[in-house]
Amino acid sequence: MANTAKPVLHGYFRSSCSWRVRIAFALKGMDYDQVNVNLVKDGGQQVTDQYKRLNPMQQVPAVTIDDMTLSQSLAIIQYIEETRPGPRLLPSDPKQRAQVRMICDIIASGIQPLQNLYVIKKIGAEKESWANHFIQRGFEALEPILKQTAGVYCVGEEISMADICLVPQVYNAERFKVDIGQFPTIKRLNQTLLNIEAFKVSHPSCQPDTPAAVQA
Amino acid sequence: MDYDQVNVNLVKDGGQQVTDQYKRLNPMQQVPAVTIDDMTLSQSLAIIQYIEETRPGPRLLPSDPKQRAQVRMICDIIASGIQPLQNLYVIKKIGAEKESWANHFIQRGFEALEPILKQTAGVYCVGEEISMADICLVPQVYNAERFKVDIGQFPTIKRLNQTLLNIEAFKVSHPSCQPDTPAAVQA
Numbered sequence: 064m065a066n067t068a069k070p071v072l073h074g075y076f077r078s079s080c081s082w083r084v085r086i087a088f089a090l091k092g093m094d095y096d097q098v099n100v101n102l103v104k105d106g107g108q109q110v111t112d113q114y115k116r117l118n119p120m121q122q123v124p125a126v127t128i129d130d131m132t133l134s135q136s137l138a139i140i141q142y143i144e145e146t147r148p149g150p151r152l153l154p155s156d157p158k159q160r161a162q163v164r165m166i167c168d169i170i171a172s173g174i175q176p177l178q179n180l181y182v183i184k185k186i187g188a189e190k191e192s193w194a195n196h197f198i199q200r201g202f203e204a205l206e207p208i209l210k211q212t213a214g215v216y217c218v219g220e221e222i223s224m225a226d227i228c229l230v231p232q233v234y235n236a237e238r239f240k241v242d243i244g245q246f247p248t249i250k251r252l253n254q255t256l257l258n259i260e261a262f263k264v265s266h267p268s269c270q271p272d273t274p275a276a277v278q279a
Numbered sequence: 280m281d282y283d284q285v286n287v288n289l290v291k292d293g294g295q296q297v298t299d300q301y302k303r304l305n306p307m308q309q310v311p312a313v314t315i316d317d318m319t320l321s322q323s324l325a326i327i328q329y330i331e332e333t334r335p336g337p338r339l340l341p342s343d344p345k346q347r348a349q350v351r352m353i354c355d356i357i358a359s360g361i362q363p364l365q366n367l368y369v370i371k372k373i374g375a376e377k378e379s380w381a382n383h384f385i386q387r388g389f390e391a392l393e394p395i396l397k398q399t400a401g402v403y404c405v406g407e408e409i410s411m412a413d414i415c416l417v418p419q420v421y422n423a424e425r426f427k428v429d430i431g432q433f434p435t436i437k438r439l440n441q442t443l444l445n446i447e448a449f450k451v452s453h454p455s456c457q458p459d460t461p462a463a464v465q466a
Contacts, residue, residue, distance in 0.1 A: 119391035120360055131345055135359070138351035145344045157332045158318055164325035172322070172359045173307055182364065185383075196372075204306035 070095040070128040073117060075102045076270035076277075079175060079231030080136040081124040085265030086227045087140040091149040099272035102180055122179070137171055140224055152224050159219055162212045166205070166225040170232045174201035178235060194239040202236065206246040213248055215255065222259070230256050234267065280334060286459035289367055309366070324358055327411055339411050346406060349399045353392070353412040357419045361388035365422060381426040389423065393433040400435055402442065409446070417443050421454065 072088070072095050074081030088095050100108045100123050108114060109121045118125040118134040125134045129146070133139050144152040154160050176182065178194035186193045212218045217225035233253040236243060243250045256262050263269075268278055287295045287310050295301060296308045305312040305321040312321045316333070320326045331339040341347050363369065365381035373380045399405045404412035420440045423430060430437045443449050450456075455465055 119394050120356060120388070121391070122360075129345070131348070133348055133352055135352045135355035138348050138355055141351055142344060142348035145347070157329060158316070160332070161318070161320055161325050161329035164328055165320055165322045168322035168325055168358070169307060171355070172363050173309075176359050176363045177369065201307070204308070207306050 068130075070126055071098055072096070072124055072126050073098045073100050073114070074124040075100050076267045076273045078102065078123045079235050080122070080171075082231040082234075082265055082267060083136045083227050084124050084126060084139050085270075086230070086261050087143055087152060087224075089261035089265050090152065090222065090227075091143055091147050093143070093147060093149075097271055101272065107180075122181075137167055137224065137228075140227065144224075151221065152227070154218060154221060154223060159212075162218050163223045163225045166208065166212070166217055167228045169201060169205055169208070170228040173204070174198055174232060175235070178239065191239060194235075195241055198232070198236045198239055198241045201232075202241065202243075202246050202249060206248055209248045209252065213252060217252055222256075226252070226256050229253065230262055280330070280336075284458055288459065294367075309368075324354055324411065324415075327414065331411075338408065339414070341405060341408060341410060346399075350405050350410045350412045353395065353399070353404055354415045356388060356392055356395070357415040360391070361385055361419060362422070365426065378426060381422075382428055385419070385423045385426055385428045388419075389428065389430075389433050389436060393435055396435045396439065400439060404439055409443075413439070413443050416440065417449055 070088070070093065072081065072084055074084065074097060076099075100114060102109055102123065109118075109123060114125075115121055117127075117132055120134060122134070124136055124139065125132060126139045127133075128139075128142070133142060140152060153163055174197060177197035183190035183194055209217055212225075214220040216222050217229055229249065230253055233243060233249065243253070257266075267273060287301060289296055289310065296305075296310060301312075302308055304314075304319055307321060309321070311323055311326065312319060313326045314320075315326075315329070320329060327339060340350055361384060364384035370377035370381055396404055399412075401407040403409050404416055416436070417440055420430060420436065430440070444453075454460060
């Protein structure tokens with residue numbers, strides 16, 4: 064099953080999808096190495112032939128683990144969940160598990176892809192309002208859903224992949240000037256989660272590739 | 280599994296998905312939504328994994344964790360990396376350039392998917408058993424053809440799609456033969 068080499072995360076400090084994986088590693092207490100993929104320098108290191116061999120989608124994150132290279136943050140996180148001990152990242156109840164996945168996919172399919180770097184570059188001059196629009200729209204849907212499912216955390220009383228997806232998306236929302244005050248459940252959950260060690264150590268403000276100007 | 284269908288016409292009268300009634304089912308104002316076991320779920324992959332975990336029948340995910348991860352990766356490339364960029368709401372917002380926008384993102388996604396599937400595929404997307412990856416691939420190829428992406432560029436995708444379209448589950452569920460398929464589109 065798991066071999067003894069450390070996993071390697073290819074990511075970027077401010078990539079919300081990379082942050083998700085960093086949170087998961089931290090929750091599971093896993094050591095890993097980071098290889099920084101600068102998404103903006105020199106046209107973006109993710110478009111090099113070398114990186115394309117790791118991830119043909121030319122996106123971060125990609126993880127090398129157990130002699131396998133995986134992309135897509137939720138696939139990576141579920142692999143970690145299924146092969147490593149430690150706190151559960153998915154509830155044991157199938158209905159709650161479905162709710163967690165639904166929330167993850169609203170974020171990972173319904174919001175983040177519409178505001179990732181490649182798409183907003185393609186949009187051009189209108190990119191801020193485009194990204195703001197889609198995050199706003201997604202949070203307007205997520206708020207009533209979370210109001211139903213949330214206890215202390217997004218779904219019930221245990222941290223799950225839904226929480227892992229939410230916090231980086233709130234960070235992006237703030238970058239694109241979405242007023243989180245409109246969404247009291249999202250705001251409360253985010254505040255709770257930001258106080259948890261795994262979410263703190265993985266935060267974009269304190270990664271190996273965080274520029275000095277952005278450090279906390 | 281038997282199921283009932285309620286048709287949500289995405290284009291008629293501005294789209295039935297934007298009604299208050301439908302928003303109560305799915306605040307994202309998208310299809311699909313499924314009511315099952317006294318619960319309403321949205322997001323197709325969440326729905327499918329719930330079915331997988333609670334119903335007997337052929338596996339929709341491999342038993343091996345590494346293969347399972349590959350299946351999920353392929354599903355997410357499609358469900359996060361391609362389809363959201365060409366869904367109805369987004370292309371309406373793009374406006375006049377929508378055909379080339381949708382074509383671009385499907386093309387880009389398939390250019391990434393082809394080498395991945397070349398590595399993972401046996402008879403099916405991942406090895407020798409049908410999985411969620413196959414479930415995601417076929418509808419995305421249908422969309423690719425709608426937006427004039429030449430599937431001939433992607434031999435593995437083309438082969439897999441042809442294999443899968445001959446399977447009963449993919450045939451009975453095809454858009455050309457649903458209760459709400461317009462006469463002009465029927466097979």
